[in-house]
Amino acid sequence: MKFYExxxxxxxxxxxxxxxxxxxxxxxxxxxxKRNFEPAKGNWSLMGGFVAPEESxxxxxxxxxxxxxxxxxxxxxxxFAFGGLTRDPGGRIVSVxxxxxxxxxxxxxxxxxxxxxxxxxxxxxxxxxxxxxxxVTKALRKLRIRARTQPIGFELLPEKFTIPxxxxxxxAIYQTPFDKRNFRRKLLSMNLLEKLDEKEKETSKxxxxxxxxxxxxxxxxxxxxxxxxx
Amino acid sequence: MKFYExxxxxxxxxxxxxxxxxxxxxxxxxxxxKRNFEPAKGNWSLMGGFVAPEESxxxxxxxxxxxxxxxxxxxxxxxFAFGGLTRDPGGRIVSVxxxxxxxxxxxxxxxxxxxxxxxxxxxxxxxxxxxxxxxVTKALRKLRIRARTQPIGFELLPEKFTIPxxxxxxxAIYQTPFDKRNFRRKLLSMNLLEKLDEKEKETSKxxxxxxxxxxxxxxxxxxxxxxxxx
DNA sequence: ACAAAAGTGTTACGGATACACCCATGT
DNA sequence: ACATGGGTGTATCCGTAACACTTTTGT
Numbered sequence: 252m253k254f255y256e257x258x259x260x261x262x263x264x265x266x267x268x269x270x271x272x273x274x275x276x277x278x279x280x281x282x283x284x285k286r287n288f289e290p291a292k293g294n295w296s297l298m299g300g301f302v303a304p305e306e307s308x309x310x311x312x313x314x315x316x317x318x319x320x321x322x323x324x325x326x327x328x329x330x331f332a333f334g335g336l337t338r339d340p341g342g343r344i345v346s347v348x349x350x351x352x353x354x355x356x357x358x359x360x361x362x363x364x365x366x367x368x369x370x371x372x373x374x375x376x377x378x379x380x381x382x383x384x385x386x387v388t389k390a391l392r393k394l395r396i397r398a399r400t401q402p403i404g405f406e407l408l409p410e411k412f413t414i415p416x417x418x419x420x421x422x423a424i425y426q427t428p429f430d431k432r433n434f435r436r437k438l439l440s441m442n443l444l445e446k447l448d449e450k451e452k453e454t455s456k457x458x459x460x461x462x463x464x465x466x467x468x469x470x471x472x473x474x475x476x477x478x479x480x481x
Numbered sequence: 482m483k484f485y486e487x488x489x490x491x492x493x494x495x496x497x498x499x500x501x502x503x504x505x506x507x508x509x510x511x512x513x514x515k516r517n518f519e520p521a522k523g524n525w526s527l528m529g530g531f532v533a534p535e536e537s538x539x540x541x542x543x544x545x546x547x548x549x550x551x552x553x554x555x556x557x558x559x560x561f562a563f564g565g566l567t568r569d570p571g572g573r574i575v576s577v578x579x580x581x582x583x584x585x586x587x588x589x590x591x592x593x594x595x596x597x598x599x600x601x602x603x604x605x606x607x608x609x610x611x612x613x614x615x616x617v618t619k620a621l622r623k624l625r626i627r628a629r630t631q632p633i634g635f636e637l638l639p640e641k642f643t644i645p646x647x648x649x650x651x652x653a654i655y656q657t658p659f660d661k662r663n664f665r666r667k668l669l670s671m672n673l674l675e676k677l678d679e680k681e682k683e684t685s686k687x688x689x690x691x692x693x694x695x696x697x698x699x700x701x702x703x704x705x706x707x708x709x710x711x
Numbered sequence: 712a713c714a715a716a717a718g719t720g721t722t723a724c725g726g727a728t729a730c731a732c733c734c735a736t737g738t
Numbered sequence: 739a740c741a742t743g744g745g746t747g748t749a750t751c752c753g754t755a756a757c758a759c760t761t762t763t764g765t
Contacts, residue, residue, distance in 0.1 A: 254520055254571035258531045260490035263575060290484055301488045304573060308564030332562040332577045334538030341484035343534060345493060347562045347575075415744070432746070433728070455743040456736040645717075662719070663755070685716040687762040 264346040265311045266299035266383065268330065268390040269320070271370060272407035272423065273355035274416040275454070278372045279407075279423045280355060281387065282319065283379065285367040290341040291380045297387075298368070299346065312349040319366055321359030326352040326406040328397070330390050338382045350390040352406040398424050402443065402479050405464040413451045413459035414438065421481065437481065443469050494576040495541045496529035496613065498560065498620035499550070501600060502637035502653065503585035504646040505684070508602045509637075509653040510585060511617065512549065513609065515597040520571040521610040527617070528598070529576065542579040549596050551589030556582040556636040558627070560620050568612045580620040582636040628654050632673065632709050635694040643681045643689035644668065651711065667711065673699050 269282040286296040298319045302311040309329070317323055330348040338344070355370070363369075371377070376387065398404050404420050405412075418434045438444060445465050450458035469479070499512040516526040528549045532541040539559070547553055560578040568574070585600070593599075601607070606617065628634050634650050635642075648664050668674060675695050680688035699709070 255492060255531075255574070256572075258492060259534050261493045261532060261534060262485060262488060263491045263493060288484075301485070302491060302564070302575070304489050304491060305566070307566050308562060308575060329562060332538060332559060334532070334577065336535070336537050342486075344485070345532070345538060345577075347564065413744090430729075431744085432730085435745080436747095437727090452736095456738085457734070457742080457744050458736080459744055643717090660756075661717085662757085665718080666720095667754095682763095685762090686764045687715080687717050689717060 262342060262344045263302040263308070264299055264344050265302060265308060265315055266297045266333075266346050266348045266386060267312060267315050267319075268297060268348060268350040268387055269316060269353060270350060270390075270394065270407070271353050271355040271358070272420055274408055274412055274419070277419045277423055278374070280370040280372055281376060282358075282363070282368055283371055283377075284319075284369070286380060287367060290339075294380045295377050295383075296380045297348075297383045298366070302347075308347050309349075312347070312351075316351050319363060319368055320353060320357075321362050322353055322357060326403055328393070330386065330393060333382055333386065335382070340381075348386045348390070350394065352394075352403060354407060354409055356409070395424060399481050400479060402464065402469060411447060411449070411451075411461040411463055413461055414444075415454075415459055416451075417462075441479065443472075443479075492572060492574045493532040493538070494529050494574050495532060495538060495545055496527045496563075496576050496578045496616060497542060497545050497549075498527060498578060498580040498617055499546060499583060500580060500620075500624065500637070501583050501585040501588070502650055504638055504642055504649070507649045507653055508604070509650075510600040510602055511606060512588075512593070512598055513601055513607075514549075514599070516610060517597060520569075524610045525607045525613075526610045527578075527613045528596070532577075538577050539579075542577075542581075546581050549593060549598055550583060550587075551592045552583055552587060556633055558623070560616065560623060563612055563616065565612070570611075578616045578620070580624065582624075582633060584637060584639055586639070625654060629711050630709060632694065632699060641677060641679070641681075641691040641693055643691055644674075645684075645689055646681075647692075671709065673702075673709075 271280045271282060282298065283295050284298060286292055286294050298315055300311065300315045302308055306314065312327060313323070316325060316327065327349050330350050332345060332347045334345040336343060378384065379387070398421070404417065407420055408416065414435050417438065418429055418431060422428055443465055444462040447461040447463060449461045451461055452458040501510045501512060512528065513525050514528060516522055516524050528545055530541065530545045532538055536544070542557060543553070546555060546557065557579050560580050562575060562577045564575040566573060608614065609617070628651070634647065637650055638646065644665050647668065648659055648661060652658055673695055674692040677691040677693065679691045681691055682688040
């Protein structure tokens with residue numbers, strides 16, 4: 252039984268804003284690529300693709316990220332549906348944008364290379380095709396809002412991280428320095444970080460203790476009405 | 482010059498969560514209708530419609546609201562794109578949901594009647610078709626977040642309103658009482674409300690002064706980095 | 712005179728901010 | 739011994755929350 256058959260269909264795409272972070276650098280990166288098909292071939296672009304009839308839009312977004320990075324089960328959130336009539340000169344396309352957070356050391360370098368993908372610092376972002384710069388701006392704004400009230404920062408860090416690394420991440424996201432005493436106090440006061448015995452000794456002589464985020468504890472606290480807040 | 486021609490197209494719809502408020506009652510209302518076509522004919526549903534090839538998704542959302550209420554230029558915000566494979570038993574449809582805020586006295590009663598539409602209190606919301614209840618839940622959550630940090634409450638009130646009416650609106654949105662001294666102080670301290678000489682005398686013998694929201698002043702303050710916050 | 716809603720001030724508390732020195736260790 | 743980044747405590751400020759009585763006026 253089929254309904255709605257007389258209604259016109261539309262090309263539907265997804266585009267992925269893929270954020271990456273490396274705990275040793277201090278910048279948030281974005282994965283973009285040289286587009287290898289028309290229109291706008293050769294220009295910088297986000298990774299995207301069309302939604303197939305037999306896949307959900309979330310599924311399409313996951314497929315796109317996996318094609319480019321080899322990663323599955325990464326943090327992903329729907330950003331916005333872009334549906335202006337003239338956003339893509341190649342035709343009338345509605346695109347649902349998603350943003351993802353990945354650890355910069357995890358992705359598949361071969362796959363990325365094959366697609367002509369590069370990590371770009373946010374501060375050096377070039378002009379992208381169509382409305383992709385607008386997508387990035389919107390994604391960054393949403394990321395900043397999210398990172399304040401949900402513990403998604405940890406998606407960008409390895410399992411073990413130091414407090415200075417965590418602070419570096421937040422400083423990269425918000426592009427502003429934090430007071431290290433206040434930052435540490437605030438984070439530790441939530442009792443969500445587990446201190447390990449091991450120290451990170453690359454970046455300082457004294458060494459900084461590793462911590463890890465306790466997801467189970469977070470979920471437990473959530474049920475009691477706890478709100479993560481930075 | 483056409484590109485992308487070999488890619489499959491998809492049915493794209495919009496659904497509208499239309500919130501309404503009447504300053505004399507104390508409840509937030511939702512406009513829903515009895516669906517008059519298959520599938521799920523006769524069940525409660527949000528107002529929706531398909532996106533035409535020659536209209537933007539925002540345009541489709543505006544058209545839908547106008548068809549049902551006769552209103553244009555109402556506050557409207559994109560909520561979320563729902564793209565699960567089985568969300569509509571009538572076929573594979575991706576739907577972009579929007580929510581709108583309207584003043585309950587403004588809409589066209591004839592149009593609404595013709596579509597079989599009714600205003601329902603949030604507390605009495607029935608089962609809606611497909612994922613429409615989920616849409617409403619999500620819209621309500623977003624409305625609550627927005628109303629805290631942007632002056633959108635005024636979209637639900639007439640140009641002239643009293644402080645107790647404004648408080649009643651916020652209490653309806655958040656389903657929780659506020660202290661009237663603190664509420665009044667906070668709102669007035671932003672210097673965005675202009676006190677009029679006139680009083681509203683229906684609901685009390687003493688009468689309450691009317692105020693109006695000063696949009697120009699708000700925009701001016703925004704430029705200086707002001708943040709609306711309740 | 713009384714009922715019913717409008718309007719008004721002060722205090723206490725807690726979280727946020729600002730700020731400077733000591734510690735550990737590799738060279 | 740010194741340079742480098744890690745780690746710590748306290749005082750102040752400000753916004754938030756709690757709370758009860760007076761005013762106006764229609765009946």
